Amino acid sequence: MTLLSIRDLDKSFAGARALGGASLEVRAGEVHALMGENGAGKSTLIKVLAGVVKPDAGVIEIDDAPVTITSPADALRLGLRFIHQELSVVPHLSVAENIFLGRDYPRRWGVMIDWDGLNRAAAAVLAGLGVDHIHPARKMARLSVGDQMLVKIATAFQDASVEGGVPARLYVMDEPTAALSAEESQRLFAVIRRLRAAGAGIIYVSHRLDEVMELADRLTVLRDGLTVVTRDIAGLQKLEVIELMIGRRFAEGYPPRLSPVSDEVALSVAHLSTAYLQDVSFEIRKGEILGLAGLEGAGQSEVIRAIVGADGGHDGAISLAGRPVKIDEPVSAWAKGLAFLPRERRQEGLVSSASIAGNVSLPHLDDLVRFGLVLDRAAEAEQAVELGRQVKLKSKGPKQKVRELSGGNQQKVVFARVIAGKPEVLLLDEPTRGVDVGARYDIHALLRQLTAEGKAVVLASSDLPELVYMADRVIVFRDGKVTTTVSTEGLDQAALAALCFGTPTVPSA
Amino acid sequence: MASALKTYGTLIGFVLVVVFFWIEIPDTFMTAKNWLNISQQVSMLAVVAFTMTIVMVMGDFDLSVGSMASLAGIVAALAFHDGYGVGAGVALALVIGLAGGLLNGLLVAYVGILPFVATLGTLTVYSGLAFLVSGGKTIFGRDIPVAFSGFARSGIPFSDTVSVPSLTIVAALVLLVVWFVLEQTTFGRRLYAIGGNKEAARLAGIRVRRLRFLAFGLSGLGAAAAGLMYASRVASANPTQGSGLMLDAIAAVFLGMTMSEEGEPHVLATLIGVLILGVLGNGLTQMSIDSYVREVLIGSIIVLAVATSSIGKARG
Numbered sequence: 001m002t003l004l005s006i007r008d009l010d011k012s013f014a015g016a017r018a019l020g021g022a023s024l025e026v027r028a029g030e031v032h033a034l035m036g037e038n039g040a041g042k043s044t045l046i047k048v049l050a051g052v053v054k055p056d057a058g059v060i061e062i063d064d065a066p067v068t069i070t071s072p073a074d075a076l077r078l079g080l081r082f083i084h085q086e087l088s089v090v091p092h093l094s095v096a097e098n099i100f101l102g103r104d105y106p107r108r109w110g111v112m113i114d115w116d117g118l119n120r121a122a123a124a125v126l127a128g129l130g131v132d133h134i135h136p137a138r139k140m141a142r143l144s145v146g147d148q149m150l151v152k153i154a155t156a157f158q159d160a161s162v163e164g165g166v167p168a169r170l171y172v173m174d175e176p177t178a179a180l181s182a183e184e185s186q187r188l189f190a191v192i193r194r195l196r197a198a199g200a201g202i203i204y205v206s207h208r209l210d211e212v213m214e215l216a217d218r219l220t221v222l223r224d225g226l227t228v229v230t231r232d233i234a235g236l237q238k239l240e241v242i243e244l245m246i247g248r249r250f251a252e253g254y255p256p257r258l259s260p261v262s263d264e265v266a267l268s269v270a271h272l273s274t275a276y277l278q279d280v281s282f283e284i285r286k287g288e289i290l291g292l293a294g295l296e297g298a299g300q301s302e303v304i305r306a307i308v309g310a311d312g313g314h315d316g317a318i319s320l321a322g323r324p325v326k327i328d329e330p331v332s333a334w335a336k337g338l339a340f341l342p343r344e345r346r347q348e349g350l351v352s353s354a355s356i357a358g359n360v361s362l363p364h365l366d367d368l369v370r371f372g373l374v375l376d377r378a379a380e381a382e383q384a385v386e387l388g389r390q391v392k393l394k395s396k397g398p399k400q401k402v403r404e405l406s407g408g409n410q411q412k413v414v415f416a417r418v419i420a421g422k423p424e425v426l427l428l429d430e431p432t433r434g435v436d437v438g439a440r441y442d443i444h445a446l447l448r449q450l451t452a453e454g455k456a457v458v459l460a461s462s463d464l465p466e467l468v469y470m471a472d473r474v475i476v477f478r479d480g481k482v483t484t485t486v487s488t489e490g491l492d493q494a495a496l497a498a499l500c501f502g503t504p505t506v507p508s509a
Numbered sequence: 510m511a512s513a514l515k516t517y518g519t520l521i522g523f524v525l526v527v528v529f530f531w532i533e534i535p536d537t538f539m540t541a542k543n544w545l546n547i548s549q550q551v552s553m554l555a556v557v558a559f560t561m562t563i564v565m566v567m568g569d570f571d572l573s574v575g576s577m578a579s580l581a582g583i584v585a586a587l588a589f590h591d592g593y594g595v596g597a598g599v600a601l602a603l604v605i606g607l608a609g610g611l612l613n614g615l616l617v618a619y620v621g622i623l624p625f626v627a628t629l630g631t632l633t634v635y636s637g638l639a640f641l642v643s644g645g646k647t648i649f650g651r652d653i654p655v656a657f658s659g660f661a662r663s664g665i666p667f668s669d670t671v672s673v674p675s676l677t678i679v680a681a682l683v684l685l686v687v688w689f690v691l692e693q694t695t696f697g698r699r700l701y702a703i704g705g706n707k708e709a710a711r712l713a714g715i716r717v718r719r720l721r722f723l724a725f726g727l728s729g730l731g732a733a734a735a736g737l738m739y740a741s742r743v744a745s746a747n748p749t750q751g752s753g754l755m756l757d758a759i760a761a762v763f764l765g766m767t768m769s770e771e772g773e774p775h776v777l778a779t780l781i782g783v784l785i786l787g788v789l790g791n792g793l794t795q796m797s798i799d800s801y802v803r804e805v806l807i808g809s810i811i812v813l814a815v816a817t818s819s820i821g822k823a824r825g
Contacts, residue, residue, distance in 0.1 A: 334714035342712050351705035353771040363714035365695040373694045
């Protein structure tokens with residue numbers, strides 16, 4: 001029986017297409033894996049279901065009847081429940097209170113809360129999911145992340161009595177195991193199987209292939225916003241799934257290398273360790289692009305952040321052109337010729353209330369000073385214009401506010417900042433994420449040009465083709481450790497993907 | 510229309526208030542003498558509001574400025590009492606202001622306490638210190654040197670009958686300095702970047718902690734200067750005389766912020782906020798209207814100004 005059917009969903013953000021022909025069909029009583037690379041459109045699809053994003057076109061049906069979901073309340077009424085890795089729990093309240101949040105608590109004599117009754121009711125809800133190790137009176141904050149997740153599911157599960165709505169029947173779980181231990185994950189899977197047995201549909205999003213193969217009945221693969229295929233899991237090999245996800249794309253659309261890599265070492269990192277990273281060592285030479293690959297959160301961003309001192313101290317040694325340097329905050333990284341492009345453009349990259357010129361000049365203000373303290377606005381504007389030209393920025397001028405720019409142009413502003421100080425080493429964390437195709441090409445061409453000038457580029461990316469076609473070598477991370485380093489000479493995406501997933505069945509390239 | 514109201518609402522409000530008093534008090538309100546009088550009345554508030562703008566640019570607050578103003582006045586008066594000269598007393602009070610401000614900065618930037626909480630704490634501490642060192646008494650009369658109290662009564666002749674008061678000139682100089690620092694220097698640019706996005710500013714190589722520390726120091730310095738101006742004007746110092754400054758200063762900055770599209774504080778806009786408060790006080794006093802009415806009016810104006818500038822911003 002088809003529970004949910006989504007057909008031909010289209011959605012574009014500021015000209016960049018996130019979904020184009022995305023379809024998904026979920027049956028009652030199945031776990032349906034939704035797979036795809038970062039940026040394939042999974043999140044957008046889920047947001048459409050949750051009523052957070054309004055699609056440009058497409059049909060959503062529940063029980064074969066078309067529905068419109070324009071708000072989270074609509075989704076709730078239709079029996080949809082969303083479980084994210086970032087949990088929205090109230091940590092200072094008890095498990096039972098979290099489960100019954102926003103509902104009438106059982107009462108005693110009309111006014112007093114019947115705490116025993118509340119805890120008993122919560123215990124019953126948890127027991128319904130086969131969970132008996134969580135005490136309902138415990139404070140939520142004292143639970144492990146995995147147990148919090150189970151309580152969250154319990155909340156969704158017992159959430160049957162929404163005003164004018166139907167009971168929960170379709171659970172959407174987005175990377176639920178990202179922060180869970182193996183044991184906690186197994187508990188979660190047991191609960192998911194119970195939900196399935198009770199006739200619910202589960203849309204399960206995860207980068208962890210093993211999990212998906214173990215848990216899911218069918219999978220749907222999205223690629224560039226389009227549904228590529230829906231298949232039964234039974235009989236499917238992991239490698240096939242990887243190939244379905246990344247497709248067979250071509251080197252077209254990537255600018256060619258302009259110059260060879262030099263022999264001189266630009267940056268060397270030895271035994272870098274932080275709370276998350278374990279003993280990371282590598283060297284990068286002038287004119288080289290070094291890719292950092294791995295699953296989401298495997299350590300690529302952390303390496304870059306540790307090098308520029310974004311998260312405070314670290315163990316290990318860093319040398320620039322053979323000279324040891326000590327960097328414990330970003331200001332010293334910029335001063336020593338390291339330029340940093342953070343992962344989250346809006347939260348970490350841009351001051352959106354400021355102008356283009358103001359954003360470009362931020363780390364370089366000391367170079368734009370007259371009489372020791374006066375900001376030379378003319379020079380600042382001139383710098384922004386000149387660099388804007390180099391990065392092919394489209395704007396109304398250096399005084400335009402960056403929040404008025406498209407995502408691609410905003411990223412070019414951050415790039416202009418990165419190259420403004422003539423850095424020796426560029427540390428780029430997902431530089432083309434959420435950027436349209438044209439801007440992406442411009443950024444890639446710029447990287448080629450910079451390496452031709454002898455700059456070294458560290459490129460953390462979840463976009464595998466970008467790594468395969470732009471980088472000279474790729475370091476693969478897993479759980480904060482380097483697992484392997486490969487040359488991209490003759491490397492194909494499927495092989496790189498297999499290395500990221502840690503699937504050993506692929507011959508090393 | 511709606512967008513014009515958002516940006517210019519506060520300015521239009523200011524003009525309306527002026528026109529209202531011009532009509533209601535035709536003989537005395539719109540005269541050079543009265544405006545110079547207003548400028549002197551608001552000069553202490555102006556200084557505090559201007560330096561408060563510096564911390565509010567970063568998205569922070571300084572609630573301790575009123576107590577600091579009181580404390581600075583007391584410190585100077587006690588120094589005079591003990592025989593120190595005007596220069597020494599003033600310098601000591603300013604140093605205390607700077608040190609108190611830097612202590613706020615230390616708590617906020619390096620210890621990591623929310624500005625609201627940190628400066629609420631020091632508000633109480635500075636106020637307590639003012640009572641402690643003064644014994645709770647007003648210091649006045651022969652203890653206050655004529656050279657000190659005479660400053661507030663002096664001025665630069667403007668015509669035969671009126672002169673520009675010295676306190677007005679001090680406020681104007683502070684305005685000029687703060688405008689220069691915020692709008693013309695890299696220091697100011699960095700503060701605005703912190704206010705816009707603290708994390709992005711830090712990652713772009715801005716020493717966020719050091720700048721917050723210093724900015725709070727300037728706020729404390731401004732508060733101490735205002736305290737000295739007040740003490741000079743009333744030729745006395747008591748441990749509560751600066752207490753009204755803090756709320757009015759924050760109100761003035763807020764009124765100014767409504768004039769910016771980005772909701773950023775700018776010191777010239779703060780000046781408009783200060784003048785709105787000053788003109789209301791002056792006009793209503795001339796019309797012999799109860800001072801409580803003034804408070805109701807000012808509170809309403811702030812809410813109204815912020816409400817009009819927030820139209821369409823609300824979510825949820």
